[in-house]
Amino acid sequence: MPEQAADDDGHVLEFRLPDLGEGLADGDLVSWAVAVGDTVELNQTIAEVETAKAVVALPSPFSGVVVELLAQPGDTVPVGAPLIRVRNDLEVTAPPTAESVSRNDVLVGYGPEAESTSRRRKSVPSAAMAANTPSTHRAAATPAARKLAKELGIDLWFVAGSGPEGAVTVEDVRSAVPVTAPRTPARLGEVAPARANGHSGDADGGLIEPTAREERTPITGIRKRTAAAMLASARTIPQASTFVTVDCTASMELLDHLRTTKSFEGLTLTPLALVAKATLAALAEYPGINTAWDEQNQEIVTRHYVNLGIAVASDRGLLVPNLKDAQSLNLRELCREIADAAELARSGNATPADLRGGTFTITNVGVFGVDTGVPLVNPGEAAILCLGSIRKRPWVFRDELAVRWVTTLGLSFDHRLIDGELGARFLATTAGFLEDPLTLLSRV
16 A cells, blocks of 8 residues: 655655565666656556566556655665655545556556557657657657667657657667767877877877776666576576487478478477477476475475476576466467567566466577587476577488488486486487477377
8 A cells, every 4th residue: 555644735645666466575667657746647657667577567556746756767676665756636546456457457568558659749750859848658668779778878758759659669769879079180290188088099180989998787677687596596406417419300301391281381380399399298208307396395396287488588688488388288389389488578578477487498599509508497497408509410320421400409407306317318308209200299
């Protein structure tokens, strides 16, 4: 509930950061959409907060005039800590709870921007920046535009958007960068002042803008939480790894064939989908891989379901959405679910629920041209599979040297739960499914 204090001009209400429905302890304030003196309406977006790995738009629980902002962008705000004070002359309204806000309302991704289009400025050429007082309701911006604006120190309040419904795009942000003053050439025989200050000059004696030798970026949001998770992984999980190199020519031929069939029409069928299917089949044979270590209760938790995590590189950092109950998905469904999960993560619309509760993870470093890797196990899981690049290599096939499609699989695992034999058998079984994918037909 908001704090309430008597005031000659009405009620001053204090809005505290709510529990956003995932039991999170805190959130990082990304930006304010209002300023002191602004009039806000009930359910108007007032700020964006980054939680576990999702950006959440916070709605105002009451209407009135903003009298104080109690946190600054970049601050980590604990759940229950005060965020904003608003003077309300009318009836006091209760703040929204996690239960009263649906997934399609405000606490998802970047919030209900479509509902506030009537308050946005109309789209104008992005090079034109608002010279006067900014709008009291900031236009939406793409995740990439927000990231670039933060790096360049550009206030999105002053950037006119040219995207759909006035949304600010990356090009709008770039066009908003102030133009530097023209260079002033030094007089003949005079040492350019910039040189004396450690700056450099060009061949004709003109001054060159100084280049910073260092750049400091605050550790916030996904980077901070990823660092904490990886530190916990390294400190608390005794990890071991094993590898296998696989002739996956038959798998590549099967994928080529399936892409031409009507069943996979309109789907993006990638090797990752087939690797996921092979992994799920191997997990069914070796349930000891799909486990967790419960330190508090001193128990080993064996899951009879698989929430399959798929590591996705996004503009905001590495995200791992997971496919709930993936063991029940066929190859077509896996193909679709993987694509949808990756799109949610890259667009910034993945919710904490999408990113929590994974039981086993696959990371695909092969898309970056890397042969293999040794990933750290995600806390709460027992193992992670690394898929390397798939490329043509010389290979001994049926006692003859041939050019085959080959890849390397790596498995990192919690040695408290998985011994070397179990890890090796699981990895060899996964590799066997890829070497002879027809054995998966009964599971597709």
